[in-house]
Amino acid sequence: MAGLTIKDIARICDVSISTVSRAINNDPGINARTRERVLQVVKEFNYIPNNSARNLKMAESNTIVLLVKGINNPFFQSMFPYFQAGLEKEGYQYLLHTIDEDADEAYAAEEITKEKRLKGIIFLGGILDYPEVVLENIQVPAVLCSVAVASPVLDKAEPRISMVSIDDEAEAYKAVSYFCRKGHRRIAIIAGRKGDYTVGSRRLAGYRRALQDYGIPFDPELVGYQKEDLPEYSEANGYAAAMELLKSGRRFTAFFVISDRMAMGVYKAIYDTGKKIPEDYSVIGFDGIEAVRYMYPALTTMIQPARKMAQSSIDLLMDQINGDTRKKHVMYEAELHERDSVRTIEDKE
Amino acid sequence: MAGLTIKDIARICDVSISTVSRAINNDPGINARTRERVLQVVKEFNYIPNNSARNLKMAESNTIVLLVKGINNPFFQSMFPYFQAGLEKEGYQYLLHTIDEDADEAYAAEEITKEKRLKGIIFLGGILDYPEVVLENIQVPAVLCSVAVASPVLDKAEPRISMVSIDDEAEAYKAVSYFCRKGHRRIAIIAGRKGDYTVGSRRLAGYRRALQDYGIPFDPELVGYQKEDLPEYSEANGYAAAMELLKSGRRFTAFFVISDRMAMGVYKAIYDTGKKIPEDYSVIGFDGIEAVRYMYPALTTMIQPARKMAQSSIDLLMDQINGDTRKKHVMYEAELHERDSVRTIEDKE
DNA sequence: CTGAAAGCGCTTACAG
DNA sequence: CTGAAAGCGCTTACAG
Numbered sequence: 001m002a003g004l005t006i007k008d009i010a011r012i013c014d015v016s017i018s019t020v021s022r023a024i025n026n027d028p029g030i031n032a033r034t035r036e037r038v039l040q041v042v043k044e045f046n047y048i049p050n051n052s053a054r055n056l057k058m059a060e061s062n063t064i065v066l067l068v069k070g071i072n073n074p075f076f077q078s079m080f081p082y083f084q085a086g087l088e089k090e091g092y093q094y095l096l097h098t099i100d101e102d103a104d105e106a107y108a109a110e111e112i113t114k115e116k117r118l119k120g121i122i123f124l125g126g127i128l129d130y131p132e133v134v135l136e137n138i139q140v141p142a143v144l145c146s147v148a149v150a151s152p153v154l155d156k157a158e159p160r161i162s163m164v165s166i167d168d169e170a171e172a173y174k175a176v177s178y179f180c181r182k183g184h185r186r187i188a189i190i191a192g193r194k195g196d197y198t199v200g201s202r203r204l205a206g207y208r209r210a211l212q213d214y215g216i217p218f219d220p221e222l223v224g225y226q227k228e229d230l231p232e233y234s235e236a237n238g239y240a241a242a243m244e245l246l247k248s249g250r251r252f253t254a255f256f257v258i259s260d261r262m263a264m265g266v267y268k269a270i271y272d273t274g275k276k277i278p279e280d281y282s283v284i285g286f287d288g289i290e291a292v293r294y295m296y297p298a299l300t301t302m303i304q305p306a307r308k309m310a311q312s313s314i315d316l317l318m319d320q321i322n323g324d325t326r327k328k329h330v331m332y333e334a335e336l337h338e339r340d341s342v343r344t345i346e347d348k349e
Numbered sequence: 350m351a352g353l354t355i356k357d358i359a360r361i362c363d364v365s366i367s368t369v370s371r372a373i374n375n376d377p378g379i380n381a382r383t384r385e386r387v388l389q390v391v392k393e394f395n396y397i398p399n400n401s402a403r404n405l406k407m408a409e410s411n412t413i414v415l416l417v418k419g420i421n422n423p424f425f426q427s428m429f430p431y432f433q434a435g436l437e438k439e440g441y442q443y444l445l446h447t448i449d450e451d452a453d454e455a456y457a458a459e460e461i462t463k464e465k466r467l468k469g470i471i472f473l474g475g476i477l478d479y480p481e482v483v484l485e486n487i488q489v490p491a492v493l494c495s496v497a498v499a500s501p502v503l504d505k506a507e508p509r510i511s512m513v514s515i516d517d518e519a520e521a522y523k524a525v526s527y528f529c530r531k532g533h534r535r536i537a538i539i540a541g542r543k544g545d546y547t548v549g550s551r552r553l554a555g556y557r558r559a560l561q562d563y564g565i566p567f568d569p570e571l572v573g574y575q576k577e578d579l580p581e582y583s584e585a586n587g588y589a590a591a592m593e594l595l596k597s598g599r600r601f602t603a604f605f606v607i608s609d610r611m612a613m614g615v616y617k618a619i620y621d622t623g624k625k626i627p628e629d630y631s632v633i634g635f636d637g638i639e640a641v642r643y644m645y646p647a648l649t650t651m652i653q654p655a656r657k658m659a660q661s662s663i664d665l666l667m668d669q670i671n672g673d674t675r676k677k678h679v680m681y682e683a684e685l686h687e688r689d690s691v692r693t694i695e696d697k698e
Numbered sequence: 699c700t701g702a703a704a705g706c707g708c709t710t711a712c713a714g
Numbered sequence: 715c716t717g718a719a720a721g722c723g724c725t726t727a728c729a730g
Contacts, residue, residue: 003463003488005707016717021709031715046486048456051464052404053707056722071429071445077421084449096420096447100433107397114352114723115400137395139352235643264643271645294584294613296620296645354723365701370725380699402723405706 004047012045013038024049061117063093064317069105069126071098073233074261075287075304076124076146082310083122090318092119099126101232106134113138120317123147127198131161141320145313148198159329162316164309168199171334172206172258175284175302178336179254180214183345184282186252187211188222190241190262193232200226203258203286221250226262238262242269253282253345260285260292263299278343288337297340304334353396361394362387373398410466412442413666418454418475420447422582423610424636424653425473425495431659432471439667441468448475450581455483462487469666472496476547480510490669494662497547508678511665513658517548520683521555521607524633524651527685528603529563532694533631535601536560537571539590539611542581549575552607552635570599575611587611591618602631602694609634609641612648627692637686646689653683 010017015038022030023038041047055061066083070076080096087094095116099108105126113121120141127148128134135142144163179187189207192200208218224241226232238257245252246269257263263285270281277283277297285292288303312330319328359366364387371379372387390396404410415432419425429445436443444465448457454475462470469490476497477483484491493512528536538556541549557567573590575581587606594601595618604619606612612634619630626632626646634641637652661679668677 003459003486007707017708018710018717018719019715022716025709027710029715034715046459048459048463050405050707051460052401053722054709055401056399056405056707056724057709058722072426077426080420098445098447110352110395110397111400114397137352235639239643261640264640267645268643268647290584291610291613291640294588294617296616298617356723366724367701367703367726368699371700374725376726378699383699399723402706403725405708405723406725407706 004045006047006049009038009041009045009047013041055116058117061093061119062091063095063116063118064120064122065095065097065112065116065118066122066124067105067109067112068096068098068124069103070101070124072231073125074289074291075259075306078289079124079145079306079310082307083124083314086311086314090314106137109134109138109142113140120321122313122317124313131163135161141317143313143316143320145309159327162320162327162329164312164316164330164332166304166309166332166334168202169206169209171286171302172203172256173210174206174334174336175286176207176210176256177214179256179282179284179342180210180216182282182342184254185214185216186219186222186250187216187254187256188224188245188250188252190224190238190245190255190257190266191226192258193226193228200258207256219250221248222252233259233261235261235265235268238265239269240265242266243272246270246273246275253280254342255281255283257283258286260287260289260299260301263292263301264295267295267299278341282342284336284342286334288334293339295341300339300341301337302334303337305332308332353394355396355398358387358390358394358396362390404465407466410442410468411440412444412465412467413469413471414444414446414461414465414467415471415473416454416458416461417445417447417473418452419450419473421580422474423638423640424608424655427638428473428494428655428659431656432473432663435660435663439663455486458483458487458491462489469670471662471666473662480512484510490666492662492665492669494658508676511669511676511678513661513665513679513681515653515658515681515683517551518555518558520635520651521552521605522559523555523683523685524635525556525559525605526563528605528631528633528691529559529565531631531691533603534563534565535568535571535599536565536603536605537573537594537599537601539573539587539594539604539606539615540575541607542575542577549607556605568599570597571601582608582610584610584614584617587614588618589614591615592621595619595622595624602629603691604630604632606632607635609636609638609648609650612641612650613644616644616648627690631691633685633691635683637683642688644690649688649690650686651683652686654681657681 006017006020009020020038023035064087084094118140123144125146129150131149191204211218224245226237227240230237255266257266263283266283270277285299285301288301292299292301309332316328355366355369358369369387372384413436417425433443446461467489472493474495478499480498540553560567573594575586576589579586604615606615612632615632619626634648634650637650641648641650658681665677
């Protein structure tokens with residue numbers, strides 16, 4: 001019922017199914033006229049080959065999957081077009097495969113690898129506790145992009161997996177140092193969830209190190225953790241965490257917010273308490289998503305080089321596909337984009 | 350090389366492959382102890398069945414795909430969690446399949462239907478010029494959600510396809526009428542691209558009808574079309590179109606913007622020209638995405654009932670799966686959410 | 699309850 | 715250049 005098979009086309013054309021297969025796969029060893037005739041029928045009857053059968057039989061396909069955990073993350077979303085264009089330029093088919101926030105990326109990767117005969121796979125987002133064993137299992141060229149991994153794998157000299165990332169600790173350090181240089185000394189942070197051991201904790205660590213280097217004591221009361229019951233890194237979570245800080249009575253002049261979406265929530269919290277940006281509170285975000293350029297005032301934020309990160313991921317994957325077995329770790333720097341949400345505090349204040 | 354097959358597991362367990370298959374598929378006709386033993390080995394060796402083989406053989410799977418055109422559309426994004434939760438609640442596997450802006454949704458649908466033995470498919474976004482023939486071809490329960498279709502299919506009495514939508518013309522009419530009741534008479538619109546014959550043109554039509562009903566002459570100079578060279582419905586496009594209007598020297602007091610993301614761009618254009626919202630310009634958006642609640646001032650917008658639309662799509666699909674062949678068309682109303690971006694113009698002004 | 703066998707729709711050596 | 719045949723890894727009647 002589900003439609004025509006290669007057999008039907010063969011019968012109609014009065015050739016063997018081998019010939020039909022060769023025609024649709026552009027096999028060089030086929031008479032041009034025969035190919036035309038078959039293709040004509042294929043078109044006319046709107047025949048579409050069954051990919052499952054194809055995947056089952058073929059030694060290898062031409063597709064690369066981008067396995068995304070966190071489809072709602074606008075920073076990841078901003079990378080999709082780059083991945084797509086880049087992979088297409090290399091001549092590969094590109095398949096976006098999304099998994100739930102609570103799904104197991106390792107299992108998902110193995111599953112899809114078995115189903116399709118992938119040329120390669122790029123992990124975007126998520127956490128991999130034992131990346132080497134996962135990559136070992138899937139037996140397919142792979143690279144991790146913005147994936148949180150356990151640190152042992154990150155041996156600089158001899159990385160055991162290919163990955164591209166930023167140094168979350170260092171970038172958070174930059175942002176907070178900037179605040180310090182602008183004269184801020186009471187700086188709040190909207191961090192990860194309590195107990196987070198990935199990106200959130202690394203950015204928090206950078207925050208603490210910056211404070212220390214500038215001789216500012218760390219005040220646990222100035223740390224706003226994301227709520228468990230609100231979506232992670234969402235506007236709502238930024239709003240809730242900021243509101244709590246704002247209402248705590250603690251004095252501070254700046255918010256370092258570890259995601260741009262949360263920064264949008266922070267803006268609203270500030271406005272809702274009748275305060276102004278940057279006069280009363282300065283704000284720095286993280287990610288560099290498109291939307292925050294349009295906030296009022298435009299958000300100063302740490303921009304992750306989305307395009308470069310996507311391109312590097314593709315490059316590292318191509319290296320592997322082309323037989324270069326050396327794994328590489330590309331670490332990018334984020335860039336503080338100064339816009340209008342941070343003010344300078346003069347000494348006399 | 351790609352890992353264990355069912356044969357390997359059979360050999361290890363010293364049973365036939367039939368038995369392994371029954372164990373992993375929870376077939377009732379199998380000895381409980383045998384099943385345990387097999388499952389134990391499956392787990393230990395981390396065996397994952399090949400889905401292609403499974404799809405090829407099985408009469409029918411348990412999966413439903415959500416075929417999305419426009420992965421970057423935040424309104425669609427906001428529906429993902431509802432689709433996921435709803436479909437899971439019904440006991441189905443849910444697969445998000447995304448296609449490019451310039452891909453052919455009809456072809457994609459046929460392709461995936463052949464590959465997997467789908468229980469059903471939901472189209473989200475995109476355009477279907479001949480929906481009946483497409484749905485006829487795929488031979489699988491299907492519903493269209495927010496898909497632009499040619500009107501003939503929309504016979505109210507006897508719809509030939511199942512779909513859920515809003516009435517774009519009527520909703521735009523509502524928004525613009527609201528402006529009129531608030532005393533605005535010079536109202537600009539940020540519309541679709543020139544030549545758009547789908548959502549954009551319908552909302553523009555609603556705009557024109559509202560003006561007419563309120564005795565306001567239509568002024569083509571107040572229509573800002575989206576630029577061809579900027580992403581559709583993006584902040585950047587809203588910014589560019591609004592800026593052009595703002596600099597044209599035309600007098601007007603309000604912007605009806607047919608997408609929230611564009612409204613974000615409009616905000617910035619207004620601010621960049623040194624004007625205020627809503628004092629100088631009032632703004633109404635369309636969609637009801639999360640982010641615009643956090644704009645300053647909070648955007649008044651037409652909220653599409655994302656949750657209900659997702660749920661209805663699921664319900665219509667379930668009806669078909671359960672054998673009800675009657676097609677239905679569910680039309681929802683959007684709701685104007687009054688926030689802070691529209692001011693009242695007094696008579697004397 | 700279990701196994702041997704057929705077959706899903708393709709691709710790809712192998713002969714001719 | 716073309717066809718007959720094997721086989722990818724499963725599921726599922728059919729026997730026993």
